[in-house]
Amino acid sequence: MATYTARHATDTGPPLSGIIGSSPAMEEVYRTTRRVARSNASVLLLGETGTGKELIATAIHHLSNRATGPFVRVNCGALSESLLESELFGHVHGAFTGAIKNRTGRFEAAHTGTLFLDEINSTSRMLQVKLLRVLQEREFERVGDTQTIQVDVRVIAASNRNLRDLVEDHGFREDLYWRLNVVPVEIPPLRHRRDDIPQLVTHFLNHYNEVNDRYVVHIERRAMEALQDYHWPGNVRELQNYVERAVVMAEGDELTLDLLPPVVRDGGPPRGGRRGDDIDSLTYEVVQQGLLTAPPDEENLHSKIVNRVEKELIAQVMLSCNYVQTKAAARLGINRNTLHKKLKEYDLETPP
Numbered sequence: 001m002a003t004y005t006a007r008h009a010t011d012t013g014p015p016l017s018g019i020i021g022s023s024p025a026m027e028e029v030y031r032t033t034r035r036v037a038r039s040n041a042s043v044l045l046l047g048e049t050g051t052g053k054e055l056i057a058t059a060i061h062h063l064s065n066r067a068t069g070p071f072v073r074v075n076c077g078a079l080s081e082s083l084l085e086s087e088l089f090g091h092v093h094g095a096f097t098g099a100i101k102n103r104t105g106r107f108e109a110a111h112t113g114t115l116f117l118d119e120i121n122s123t124s125r126m127l128q129v130k131l132l133r134v135l136q137e138r139e140f141e142r143v144g145d146t147q148t149i150q151v152d153v154r155v156i157a158a159s160n161r162n163l164r165d166l167v168e169d170h171g172f173r174e175d176l177y178w179r180l181n182v183v184p185v186e187i188p189p190l191r192h193r194r195d196d197i198p199q200l201v202t203h204f205l206n207h208y209n210e211v212n213d214r215y216v217v218h219i220e221r222r223a224m225e226a227l228q229d230y231h232w233p234g235n236v237r238e239l240q241n242y243v244e245r246a247v248v249m250a251e252g253d254e255l256t257l258d259l260l261p262p263v264v265r266d267g268g269p270p271r272g273g274r275r276g277d278d279i280d281s282l283t284y285e286v287v288q289q290g291l292l293t294a295p296p297d298e299e300n301l302h303s304k305i306v307n308r309v310e311k312e313l314i315a316q317v318m319l320s321c322n323y324v325q326t327k328a329a330a331r332l333g334i335n336r337n338t339l340h341k342k343l344k345e346y347d348l349e350t351p352p
């Protein structure tokens, strides 16, 4: 048995139970979360993968007057359109091939509680119409049925893409967007709140020490520096994973640099982010990837190097604009047709 009982980072008065981080950005998230929790308003959680959207959704439910009711989660990105439809609304016997008996949907299951629609951005336009109706009228029919069912459900939706952009690109219905977006909560990526990293590392160290019966209580300075410098594309989920691995692999009581994966160890100097957050980080990436070191004997250097830099730049801006071409073109300051041509030329039309 582990005898180590470390002081949890939450001892000083948890901002929200189980949620770590006291950066100004997170304080703002907690404030909004608390304020919105006691209402029945729809909440839209925006943030990259692994930023803690599900954690906040759960907190909202537990702080609300629906806390004694059910909390039901549906990952809209994990199911095909027809499966998702019957998952959400249920179906009756014979509604489609394979519907061998009546099935209650998640909206009914969440009655008097909260329904968390994760990855709402992946729903089809057809389903968006049905969702809009439930949100407005609080009623729906099971697939294949004519009987109308009424429910009392509070909806929290989450998206890892900028929904506003999707609305502009006609991938998401504007009316549904406004229905869901009564109160938006934006959870910043971890690289924008690096001050939270030490607290999170301590939190996960405590947790995994306990789970694995380990005693890793020191953190090598170089290790902490590397953790704070890394750009964390997978956010808190990625950090959690690396700390768990380090605890499992550690032979002593210290989290040392060599226990961290190469991406973190060789992370280089602090950077603003990989997603084209600012020009300096873009330049840094370009140089870092050796795009500017030209072999001395090559011909046509100018166009070759410029093409490589241009391709990298466009790829990064497209990523930061969620592949919304109008937005990327505006950001790059080039004509949309020009961008379109270049995307074809560089084979960048679809996300990698």
Ligand SMILES: Nc1ncnc2c1ncn2[C@@H]1O[C@H](COP(=O)(O)OP(=O)(O)O)[C@@H](O)[C@H]1O
Pocket: 018, 019, 020, 021, 047, 048, 049, 050, 051, 052, 053, 054, 055, 056, 236, 237, 240
């Ligand atoms: N601020 C935080 N404090 C503690 N754990 C966190 C925090 N943010 C995220 N996590 C943990 O990271 C993982 C990913 O969080 P999750 O809510 O599933 O992210 P998302 O839904 O945005 O992808 C979970 O294990 C969660 O407990």
Ligand SMILES: [Mg+2]
Pocket: 050, 053, 054, 118
């Ligand atoms: Mg999630």
